[in-house]
Amino acid sequence: MKSVEGKIGRIVFGRLFEDEDLVEAVTQMAKERQIKAGFFALIGTLKKAEMGFFHKGQYEPIAMTERLEIVSCIGNISVKERDPVVHAHITVSNRKGKVFGGHVLPGCIVAATGELVLIEAPDSGLQRKLDEKTQLYLWAIDE
């Protein structure tokens, strides 16, 4: 593991509303509040989920169209080419309590509500850069 450290900044509580796209909403909030890096966790409900499984260089989609609880959604924010980007993974449960999960793709649409808590790192210098091997934008940490 390579790592960087920084000071803790603000804590943000965000409420997501019906029909908001999860990734879009978190990204938009990060831009508005000028958050460069941080950790977040989110619980709530979805009316549909779009989750990815990384395989041979791309995310294969797993789509669910039923009402679901977001039993956990954990993610981070870091800067890619000046803008904050969201990377998050999610688990969702259905009416029988069965759980499904994956990488959060666009298309995770909030049902009744979503509750996000974000902890900011204002000065870590964390950035994403293109990784040649995986062709993903990964954390570029040199120390």
Next chain:
Amino acid sequence: MKSVEGKIGRIVFGRLFEDEDLVEAVTQMAKERQIKAGFFALIGTLKKAEMGFFHKGQYEPIAMTERLEIVSCIGNISVKERDPVVHAHITVSNRKGKVFGGHVLPGCIVAATGELVLIEAPDSGLQRKLDEKTQLYLWAIDE
């Protein structure tokens, strides 16, 4: 998304003991330490679980009576009519590694131990108020 921000306060580490009710124990600790808002995560074991799936205005219960690992429990604390209340979602795993999940209801009873970490937000002003549409107490954020 609508959001509020605040300063970070204390960090609390809490150990839950056998036969404690998860929601009750976290709520009690929040009252004793006068925590108005915050994020928490908890791992440990349960001897039974009571989880909810929100459907048509109420939580349908999903009950499990076997020994389970708490593979994740993520939640928050906010104030509802002056008192701190807990909202948390959970995933649990059985002896075969199968995972079940939902909204944490009263009746999640600790087995060997539970380990909670809570990060406090002392000045966010976050509050829950009755939402007419869902009849749930949701975060009332106006900005």
Next chain:
Amino acid sequence: MKSVEGKIGRIVFGRLFEDEDLVEAVTQMAKERQIKAGFFALIGTLKKAEMGFFHKGQYEPIAMTERLEIVSCIGNISVKERDPVVHAHITVSNRKGKVFGGHVLPGCIVAATGELVLIEAPDSGLQRKLDEKTQLYLWAIDE
């Protein structure tokens, strides 16, 4: 619940690389950065998983040898006999979105990448001590 509180310290962002063992990598980072206590969350991918279910005083292993997403990994760091130790639980998902989980044992091996965020508690005094009843090293909190 019994609890201790402290101040918040640093935030650390760590990137895990292919073939690193999850517990080993987090433990090593904690030693290098002299972290005595904290909370962390981690997402990423695994090429194999080794998870435990606590039963009759020991962890029964659940082994998976396929490529998996780490949909959540939540844990903490605390001191046991002067050294920082990691306690974490994990959920992983396969290509169909099915989720499995348990206690993180040695043998969770990173595939493409892992992204860790850790929040430090420098002065909490948190320690693990042998618990006679379970024969586990649990948080020794007296207050």
